[in-house]
Amino acid sequence: MSKYKALKEECFEANMQLPKLELVIYTFGNVSAIDRDLGVFAIKPSGVPYTSLKAEDMVIVDLENNVVDGKLRPSSDTKTHSYLYREWEEIGGICHTHSTYAVSWAQSQKDVPILGTTHADYLATDIPCAPPMNDALIAGDYEHNTGRQILDCFRDKNLNHREVEMILVGNHAPFTWGSDAAEAVFNSKILEEICRMAYITLSINPDAHRLPESLIRKHYERKHGKNAYYGQK
Amino acid sequence: MSKYKALKEECFEANMQLPKLELVIYTFGNVSAIDRDLGVFAIKPSGVPYTSLKAEDMVIVDLENNVVDGKLRPSSDTKTHSYLYREWEEIGGICHTHSTYAVSWAQSQKDVPILGTTHADYLATDIPCAPPMNDALIAGDYEHNTGRQILDCFRDKNLNHREVEMILVGNHAPFTWGSDAAEAVFNSKILEEICRMAYITLSINPDAHRLPESLIRKHYERKHGKNAYYGQK
Amino acid sequence: MSKYKALKEECFEANMQLPKLELVIYTFGNVSAIDRDLGVFAIKPSGVPYTSLKAEDMVIVDLENNVVDGKLRPSSDTKTHSYLYREWEEIGGICHTHSTYAVSWAQSQKDVPILGTTHADYLATDIPCAPPMNDALIAGDYEHNTGRQILDCFRDKNLNHREVEMILVGNHAPFTWGSDAAEAVFNSKILEEICRMAYITLSINPDAHRLPESLIRKHYERKHGKNAYYGQK
Amino acid sequence: MSKYKALKEECFEANMQLPKLELVIYTFGNVSAIDRDLGVFAIKPSGVPYTSLKAEDMVIVDLENNVVDGKLRPSSDTKTHSYLYREWEEIGGICHTHSTYAVSWAQSQKDVPILGTTHADYLATDIPCAPPMNDALIAGDYEHNTGRQILDCFRDKNLNHREVEMILVGNHAPFTWGSDAAEAVFNSKILEEICRMAYITLSINPDAHRLPESLIRKHYERKHGKNAYYGQK
Numbered sequence: 043m044s045k046y047k048a049l050k051e052e053c054f055e056a057n058m059q060l061p062k063l064e065l066v067i068y069t070f071g072n073v074s075a076i077d078r079d080l081g082v083f084a085i086k087p088s089g090v091p092y093t094s095l096k097a098e099d100m101v102i103v104d105l106e107n108n109v110v111d112g113k114l115r116p117s118s119d120t121k122t123h124s125y126l127y128r129e130w131e132e133i134g135g136i137c138h139t140h141s142t143y144a145v146s147w148a149q150s151q152k153d154v155p156i157l158g159t160t161h162a163d164y165l166a167t168d169i170p171c172a173p174p175m176n177d178a179l180i181a182g183d184y185e186h187n188t189g190r191q192i193l194d195c196f197r198d199k200n201l202n203h204r205e206v207e208m209i210l211v212g213n214h215a216p217f218t219w220g221s222d223a224a225e226a227v228f229n230s231k232i233l234e235e236i237c238r239m240a241y242i243t244l245s246i247n248p249d250a251h252r253l254p255e256s257l258i259r260k261h262y263e264r265k266h267g268k269n270a271y272y273g274q275k
Numbered sequence: 276m277s278k279y280k281a282l283k284e285e286c287f288e289a290n291m292q293l294p295k296l297e298l299v300i301y302t303f304g305n306v307s308a309i310d311r312d313l314g315v316f317a318i319k320p321s322g323v324p325y326t327s328l329k330a331e332d333m334v335i336v337d338l339e340n341n342v343v344d345g346k347l348r349p350s351s352d353t354k355t356h357s358y359l360y361r362e363w364e365e366i367g368g369i370c371h372t373h374s375t376y377a378v379s380w381a382q383s384q385k386d387v388p389i390l391g392t393t394h395a396d397y398l399a400t401d402i403p404c405a406p407p408m409n410d411a412l413i414a415g416d417y418e419h420n421t422g423r424q425i426l427d428c429f430r431d432k433n434l435n436h437r438e439v440e441m442i443l444v445g446n447h448a449p450f451t452w453g454s455d456a457a458e459a460v461f462n463s464k465i466l467e468e469i470c471r472m473a474y475i476t477l478s479i480n481p482d483a484h485r486l487p488e489s490l491i492r493k494h495y496e497r498k499h500g501k502n503a504y505y506g507q508k
Numbered sequence: 509m510s511k512y513k514a515l516k517e518e519c520f521e522a523n524m525q526l527p528k529l530e531l532v533i534y535t536f537g538n539v540s541a542i543d544r545d546l547g548v549f550a551i552k553p554s555g556v557p558y559t560s561l562k563a564e565d566m567v568i569v570d571l572e573n574n575v576v577d578g579k580l581r582p583s584s585d586t587k588t589h590s591y592l593y594r595e596w597e598e599i600g601g602i603c604h605t606h607s608t609y610a611v612s613w614a615q616s617q618k619d620v621p622i623l624g625t626t627h628a629d630y631l632a633t634d635i636p637c638a639p640p641m642n643d644a645l646i647a648g649d650y651e652h653n654t655g656r657q658i659l660d661c662f663r664d665k666n667l668n669h670r671e672v673e674m675i676l677v678g679n680h681a682p683f684t685w686g687s688d689a690a691e692a693v694f695n696s697k698i699l700e701e702i703c704r705m706a707y708i709t710l711s712i713n714p715d716a717h718r719l720p721e722s723l724i725r726k727h728y729e730r731k732h733g734k735n736a737y738y739g740q741k
Numbered sequence: 742m743s744k745y746k747a748l749k750e751e752c753f754e755a756n757m758q759l760p761k762l763e764l765v766i767y768t769f770g771n772v773s774a775i776d777r778d779l780g781v782f783a784i785k786p787s788g789v790p791y792t793s794l795k796a797e798d799m800v801i802v803d804l805e806n807n808v809v810d811g812k813l814r815p816s817s818d819t820k821t822h823s824y825l826y827r828e829w830e831e832i833g834g835i836c837h838t839h840s841t842y843a844v845s846w847a848q849s850q851k852d853v854p855i856l857g858t859t860h861a862d863y864l865a866t867d868i869p870c871a872p873p874m875n876d877a878l879i880a881g882d883y884e885h886n887t888g889r890q891i892l893d894c895f896r897d898k899n900l901n902h903r904e905v906e907m908i909l910v911g912n913h914a915p916f917t918w919g920s921d922a923a924e925a926v927f928n929s930k931i932l933e934e935i936c937r938m939a940y941i942t943l944s945i946n947p948d949a950h951r952l953p954e955s956l957i958r959k960h961y962e963r964k965h966g967k968n969a970y971y972g973q974k
Contacts, residue, residue: 067468068461069506070393089506118497118505140393146472149391150480158848159913160769160839177489184493213486214392228767235766239845241479246940247849253912256876260883264817272817273768273788300701301694302739303626322739351730351738373626379705382624383713410722417726446719447625474712533934534927535972536859555972584963584971606859612938615857616946643955650959679952680858707945 046084046102046111049077052135053084054097056223060139061092063231068092071139072117075223076127078134081105085123087114118185125189126219130203135223137230140215143237144230147171148210154240156253161236162261163272165206168252169233170199174212192217205266208233279317279335279344282310285368286317287330289456293372294325296464301325304372305350308456309360311367314338318356320347351418358422359452363436368456370463373448376470377463380404381443387473389486394469395494398439401485402466403428407445425450438499441466512550512568512577515543518601519550520563522689526605527558529697534558537605538583541689542593544600547571551589553580584651591655592685596669601689603696606681609703610696613637614676620706622719627702628727629738631672634718635699636661640678658683671732674699745783745801745810748776751834752783753796755922759838760791762930767791770838771816774922775826777833780804784822786813817884824888825918829902834922836929839914842936843929846870847909853939855952860935861960864905867951868932869894873911891916904965907932 053075060066060073069089076083084100101112107124109116117123123136147154147169154169156162161169172195179187192209195201207229208218218229243250265272286308293299293306302325307318317333334345340357342349350356356369380387380402387402389395394402405428412420425442428434440462441451451462476483498505519541526532526539535555542549550566567578573590575582583589589602613620613635620635622628627635638661645653658675661667673695674684684695709716731738752774759765759772768788775782783799800811806823808815816822822835846853846868853868855861860868871894878886891908894900906928907917917928942949964971 067464087507088504115504115507142468142472143475145391145393146475146479149472149476150483152480157912158844160844174487174490177487180487180489180493184497213390213490231766235841239841239848241475242842242845242940243848245478245944246845247851250849254873254876254879256879257873257912260879264883271787271814274786274814300697320740321737348737348740375701375705376708378624378626379708379712382705382709383716385713407720407723410720413720413722413726417730446623446723474708478711533930553973554970581970581973608934608938609941611857611859612941612945615938615942616949618946640953640956643953646953646955646959650963679856679956707941711944 045080046077046082049075049080049082049084049102050097050100052223053086053100054095056135056137056227057086057095057100058092059224059227060137060230063227065139065141065230065234066092071137072119073135073137073223073227074117074120074123075135076133078131082110083123083127085116085120087112088117090114119188121183121185122188122192122217125186126192126217129189129193130219132204132221133219134221135226136217136219137223137226138215138217139230139234141230141234143241144210144216144234146241147237148212148215151212154210154237156258157240157243157250158253159257159261160239162253162258163265164229164232164236165208166258166262167199167201167206169208169210169236170195170201170206171210171212174214188214278313279310279315282308282313282315282317282335283330283333285456286319286333287328289368289370289460290319290328290333291325292457292460293370293463296460298372298374298460298463298467299325304370305352306368306370306456306460307350307353307356308368309366311364315343316356316360318349318353320345320349321351323347352421354416354418355421355425355450358419359425359450362422362426363452365437365454366452367454368459369450369452370456370459371448371450372463372467374463374467376474377443377449377467378447379474380470381445381448384445387443387470388483389491390473390476390483391486392490392494393472395486395491396498397462397465397469398441399491399495400432400434400439402441402443402469403432403434403439404443404445407447421447511546512543512548515541515546515548515550515568516563516566518689519552519566520561522601522603522693523552523561523566524558525690525693526603526696529693531605531607531696531700532558537603538585539601539603539689539693540583540589541601542599544597548576549589549593551582551586553578553582554584556580585654587649587651588654588658588683591652592658592683595655595659596685598670598687599685600687601692602683602685603689603692604681604683605696605700607696607700609707610676610682610700611680612707613703614678614681617678620676620703621716622724623706623709623716624719625723625727626705628719628724629731630695630698630702631674632724632728633665633667633672635674635676635702636665636667636672637676637678640680654680744779745776745781748774748779748781748783748801749796749799751922752785752799753794755834755836755926756785756794756799757791758923758926759836759929762926764838764840764926764929764933765791770836771818772834772836772922772926773816773819773822774834775832777830781809782822782826784815784819786811786815787817789813818887820882820884821887821891821916824885825891825916828888828892829918831903831920832918833920834925835916835918836922836925837914837916838929838933840929840933842940843909843915843933844913845940846936847911847914850911853909853936854949855957856939856942856949857952858956858960859938861952861957862964863928863931863935864907865957865961866898866900866905868907868909868935869898869900869905870909870911873913887913
């Protein structure tokens with residue numbers, strides 16, 4: 043077990059950020075962290091409240107969804123996580139919440155339009171909302187198919203998962219990812235704030251315009267482009 | 276008195292969750308817990324602020340609304356609690372709040388449509404809003420009749436109180452219940468969050484669709500069905 | 509000075525509730541408390557932030573607005589307080605805030621309709637919004653005239669200040685009062701919550717109905733009527 | 742370095758107010774403070790989270806944007822700050838946030854109408870929203886041009902920067918200023934609250950009227966006019 047200790051710790055710390063950032067209540071949500079060398083990821087156990095969660099409770103699962111280590115049952119969303127880890131080899135962490143504003147946009151089944159620089163600082167497109175699954179997908183391997191639905195949406199919209207690290211699943215809730223679990227959680231908080239601002243903006247002005255492409259590129263590139271000058275690196 | 280000590284403690288702890296969960300201010304709301312063997316329930320005393328509430332203040336009442344133990348007057352809503360306990364023998368706790376979003380839906384006199392999986396994780400139908408009472412019922416035994424109004428609504432809409440553990444009373448506020456007082460409080464918090472999300476969703480998209488039946492059953496069954504795989508049991 | 513010590517303490521404690529209850533930021537708002545025997549009231553000094561406020565800073569003013577005791581200048585709204593104290597002999601405390609939802613209703617220049625029992629538990633009518641003052645009143649003794657505007661509104665709408673302990677002044681903000689300063693503050697918090705619920709209710713259902721008179725009387729009387737049975741008295 | 746110690750401290754303290762006042766998350770926003778005698782200003786380093794910020798991290802920059810002291814890269818918005826300091830010689834501090842309601846108004850590209858006395862207590866006009874920059878300005882020296890856009894807006898609307906200490910930049914976010922860094926931050930919080938109230942007001946009543954000029958002058962003058970009687974000075 044000791045070889046999974048660091049991975050469990052990373053996963054635990056990231057999960058514990060969710061209630062602190064007011065992205066979850068009770069047992070809502072889950073974060074995972076992958077160790078690509080070991081070929082396994084740590085994930086929150088299913089239905090355990092954050093108030094009693096411990097690092098040793100994290101469940102170690104391989105990419106075929108077999109529990110490798112841990113006494114508890116892994117998150118019911120485990121197959122969605124493993125699907126994304128298999129398909130997207132560069133990502134190191136995944137976060138799923140039921141945060142209020144992101145869920146509300148997911149329930150509205152609308153992409154979140156890029157209305158300002160707060161949004162453009164993190165991604166250069168609307169935040170995609172994958173359509174709800176059809177009945178056959180729901181009746182099948184549901185959580186596996188949630189991953190598939192996310193990939194299909196990225197393919198249909200021609201999005202790059204390294205540039206767009208968040209999605210809303212229609213009728214359901216957001217998933218975000220990043221280079222590690224902490225970054226995945228960070229993206230969930232950013233997403234929630236962008237969703238809240240977009241909701242208020244469109245209440246003030248239903249005809250608010252998307253950002254012009256020039257300003258999108260400017261803000262995105264100054265943080266993420268070749269000549270980025272935001273931050274200390 | 277010692278034979279009611281545990282019941283009073285359970286009731287007190289559940290009541291004290293209400294301000295912590297931001298479901299009440301001042302003296303709003305009340306929670307009760309029943310001991311079926313003793314045939315009595317403990318309930319918050321009327322009009323006492325949570326900041327000065329003590330476990331020994333809980334009032335013990337029998338199912339005919341007689342105070343059996345306690346120095347204080349029980350909640351003015353006591354007859355609604357006893358009505359539900361008499362009619363629904365499986366429930367162990369009841370919670371009544373005036374939480375912001377649930378009250379707002381009650382005041383709007385609309386059922387809360389099932390718009391997403393956050394909702395379907397807890398119940399498989401819209402959240403019912405019982406119609407306001409007519410003048411005769413109001414002028415009669417008001418709190419008793421509130422219980423009757425709830426039962427009538429469940430009968431009219433063909434709902435099962437073991438599957439739907441929450442209701443809005445039109446023009447008034449929510450009531451929730453569960454296997455014990457803590458679960459009743461839990462359901463009040465979940466209700467508040469669902470109400471908030473539904474409000475924002477319909478502000479973003481007034482034409483947002485109810486969840487398809489397939490997805491409702493999927494999410495409800497994975498937590499509450501025979502083959503449930505959410506959680507640790 | 510010692511004869512004003514208790515009055516200053518009461519006034520200070522009530523003022524300090526305002527930031528705790530999230531009804532003010534910085535120097536917004538003010539509370540006063542009157543001693544009818546001494547014929548003076550204590551009031552918050554003008555423009556002093558709550559974070560540095562001390563009980564001894566409270567200013568003692570008589571009913572003709574003369575400062576009787578204290579080193580600081582009294583609230584710029586002092587003349588509104590004295591006006592109300594002179595006209596309404598039964599009240600013991602007055603509270604003025606710029607709380608978010610109450611101000612928003614005041615700015616909308618609409619009475620807050622009585623939409624539910626949360627409202628009816630405290631007053632049996634819509635919450636009145638006094639019309640904004642005309643230019644002559646504004647150019648005159650403004651704060652004095654604010655008091656006059658409040659009295660005029662109560663007379664025009666045939667309201668009783670012992671039954672309705674709150675008002676919105678159009679374009680401005682709320683004033684509330686009560687038997688003492690603590691009750692005046694309590695009414696400001698209740699008002700804010702009612703305003704918030706009414707706003708959300710009408711967003712969900714713009715056609716939401718006012719409460720029927722029977723239910724208004726029922727809820728109001730069970731707390732405030734001759735045969736009241738809410739609370740411990 | 743010791744000669745910049747006080748300036749760095751002032752700047753640091755002002756920056757640390759932003760998360761406390763809930764105006765920023767993570768690394769959002771930045772505050773600067775100028776020493777006119779030394780001809781330099783201190784500003785938050787770029788991309789450093791508030792949780793790990795230290796006074797010694799503040800970067801000292803001259804009015805031509807040269808780093809004079811400090812190991813870190815200054816805020817990416819530094820050129821906007823220096824532009825404003827050069828043009829407006831009386832200001833001592835500048836604050837930039839991405840607070841929720843102010844950003845939402847900026848994204849809606851609307852001036853915030855003066856709807857009540859809370860607004861008039863701080864400025865006597867609508868809060869200006871500068872139009873988004875055109876593509877040439879964005880492609881040019883973007884942050885420099887943001888300052889220019891602010892000045893152009895003030896000139897076009899004939900506003901005085903000593904009377905109006907806040908602006909929204911369309912599609913982007915607010916900038917505020919004041920006699921020192923603390924006052925700039927204060928204005929950002931006031932702005933956020935005014936924006937929130939205006940949003941709710943117009944949701945309640947889309948036809949809410951701007952304040953009459955008489956009331957605007959009354960409230961503004963009683964705080965800021967020659968015969969001001971608000972506060973202790």
